[in-house]
Amino acid sequence: MDLPESPWWADQSRDGLLVADDLPEEWYLHLHFPGDRGDDPSLEIDELLGYDRWMTAPNEQYRVSVADQNETIDGRWRWIEHIPTHTRVMIRLQRQTFAVPEEVRITGVIYLPWRGGQPITSQLLRELPTARIEAAINKRLFAMKRTETRSGGKIVLPSGHKISERDLLNPIGDPKKTPDFYELVALQHGQLSRKNDRNPSATMSEINGVALSTAQGWITKARDRGLLPPGRRGRAG
Incomplete structure (x- = not known):
């Protein structure tokens, strides 16, 4: 008897953050999410690991949230496998929205040997091509x-x-005359965000001498083109 097909939402490459072609030879992207689940457990894994836990500075003069400082929220854990050794690896992918230009980085790794209880060797650690996957x-x-x-x-x-x-x-400049206009919009927005500007769209309207609604329209079009990540509720700009 044939097994039922997996539901469409169970594909961990569906959001486009990581697809099979991003992996080098000898690496395989599992269809299902980590834990062989049909839904994305990334938030649960972060919570279990304490990824967004408040941290105390060495001098204990202040406390800072990792999520607030480094934009660590919204990371996504994806499950891949090294075919020759059957080593399973969960990698955490994070959009670096404050980077100029924006990029995706691997911000966490969990190794699981083929058989439970087997040791993880330094050779296995070296075989994870993080830089090639990110690139x-x-x-x-x-x-x-x-x-x-x-x-x-x-x-x-x-x-x-x-x-x-x-x-x-x-x-x-003028969107009709400036090459790469919306790329420049995204870069300017990212630069302001990286400088902790609380309302980048308002600052952009001042820099460019346009109405706030015009700057907001530019940002919306940059988001529609995939040049900026989706905006967050309750966050200006």
Whole structure:
């Protein structure tokens, strides 16, 4: 008797954060979520591990939430397997919304040997190609990339134009005349967010000399193009 097909929501690549083609040879992306579940347990895993737990600074002069400081919320655990050794690995993928340009990084790893109780060796740890996985995801998801030059770090836009971080807070220009306009909107918004601006859209309207509604419209279109992550409820900008 054939087993019933998995429901459409059980596919852990459905949200597009990690797909099979992002993994190097000899690595396999499981269909189901970690724990062979049909729903995403990422929030439960974070809670179990205390990932977003409040931390006390070494001098204990202040307490800071990891989620508030580093945007660690909304991370996603994905289940992959090393085919030759059958080692199962859960990797935590996190969109770095304050990075310029935005990127996805691996921010947590859980190793599970093929058989319970087997040791995890240093060789197995070295075989996890984190940098290659991150590079493949970012190449697929984001049109912009960073390049290092003699004059310092610059961002290469889809048109080939390069821009320095120090120029990201200059007026962007006319959307009908400026190449890579919405990429620049996303970069300016990200730069302001990284500087802890509480209302980036209002600041962008001031920088560019436009109405707040116009700046908000630019940001909405940048989100629609996948250049910015979805906005969060209760958070301005």
